[in-house]
Amino acid sequence: MNMQMTSRVDSAMDRAPDAAVIEARDLNLVFGTGETSVHALKDINLTINKGEFVSFIGPSGCGKTTFLRCVASLETPTGGSLTVNGMTPEDARKQRAYGYVFQAAGLYPWRTIAKNIKLPLEIMGYSKAEQDKRVAEVLELVELSGFGGKFPWQLSGGMQQRASIARALAFDADLLLMDEPFGALDEIVRDHLNEQLLKLWARTDKTIGFVTHSIPEAVYLSTKIVVMSPRPGRIHEVIDSTLPKERPLDIRDSPEFIEIAHRVREGLRAGHAHD
Numbered sequence: 001m002n003m004q005m006t007s008r009v010d011s012a013m014d015r016a017p018d019a020a021v022i023e024a025r026d027l028n029l030v031f032g033t034g035e036t037s038v039h040a041l042k043d044i045n046l047t048i049n050k051g052e053f054v055s056f057i058g059p060s061g062c063g064k065t066t067f068l069r070c071v072a073s074l075e076t077p078t079g080g081s082l083t084v085n086g087m088t089p090e091d092a093r094k095q096r097a098y099g100y101v102f103q104a105a106g107l108y109p110w111r112t113i114a115k116n117i118k119l120p121l122e123i124m125g126y127s128k129a130e131q132d133k134r135v136a137e138v139l140e141l142v143e144l145s146g147f148g149g150k151f152p153w154q155l156s157g158g159m160q161q162r163a164s165i166a167r168a169l170a171f172d173a174d175l176l177l178m179d180e181p182f183g184a185l186d187e188i189v190r191d192h193l194n195e196q197l198l199k200l201w202a203r204t205d206k207t208i209g210f211v212t213h214s215i216p217e218a219v220y221l222s223t224k225i226v227v228m229s230p231r232p233g234r235i236h237e238v239i240d241s242t243l244p245k246e247r248p249l250d251i252r253d254s255p256e257f258i259e260i261a262h263r264v265r266e267g268l269r270a271g272h273a274h275d
């Protein structure tokens with residue numbers, strides 16, 4: 001285990017098990033200045049605890065991606081505070097606190113799937129044996145064992161997305177940030193990946209922040225649904241799910257599921273009314 005890994009594990013162990021993974025207090029982000037400035041996030045207050053699956057839903061431009069990017073230290077807030085595992089997002093990034101899955105799989109076409117997954121591990125200085133072990137583990141987690149030697153173009157869109165999830169899982173960060181990872185896939189593939197993602201979450205006890213435009217996807221996956229509204233981007237409502245952790249796909253026909261979906265839809269409607 002290299003130094004970076006050791007410090008990450010130590011700092012995680014120092015913290016109380018129920019400590020917040022993400023904590024935003026009066027968080028604001030304004031892009032630019034003057035008349036053309038955009039108030040992308042306004043007074044965001046949100047706590048995400050360990051093991052939660054939190055979806056962000058809201059109309060285009062309400063700041064979902066910007067919030068995730070702040071957590072990942074890819075954007076810098078202009079006001080308020082934000083901590084990740086109790087530290088600044090920048091320190092958390094240096095300690096590899098999260099894996100990030102983008103909307104497009106973003107795999108390098110000239111590298112095999114295994115070599116794509118290895119890339120962050122190579123950069124982090126893992127030994128060859130450890131790299132191979134982790135690649136095998138994460139390929140199994142996303143049910144792609146046997147595909148490590150293939151190139152991205154030899155895989156379907158859904159399989160490529162699973163490979164990009166495997167890459168984000170490779171260094172075993174406790175936090176997974178996912179920005180509309182299944183948005184470009186057809187419904188059936190998406191259903192299947194949602195099911196697999198839930199199983200993975202239940203098995204690994206990770207904390208997940210997930211951006212989506214789909215109400216059923218948000219309700220099916222989440223323990224908490226953050227409904228956002230645009231201009232400026234705010235949290236309109238946070239809905240705690242009452243669904244059990246075990247969720248077969250047909251739970252979507254249950255009255256409880258339909259009730260939560262209804263609340264999310266109403267929240268989105270009310271948020272739009274601010275325009």
Ligand SMILES: Nc1ncnc2c1ncn2[C@@H]1O[C@H](COP(=O)(O)OP(=O)(O)OP(=O)(O)O)[C@@H](O)[C@H]1O
Nearest residue numbers: 031032038040059060061062063064065066067233
């Ligand atoms: N780098 C930037 N410079 C200026 N404005 C930006 C920048 N990044 C995002 N914005 C603006 O900030 C607002 C929030 O954008 P963001 O991408 O976070 O929204 P979103 O909710 O993720 O939207 P979508 O659902 O379309 O992905 C938008 O008005 C967007 O145009």
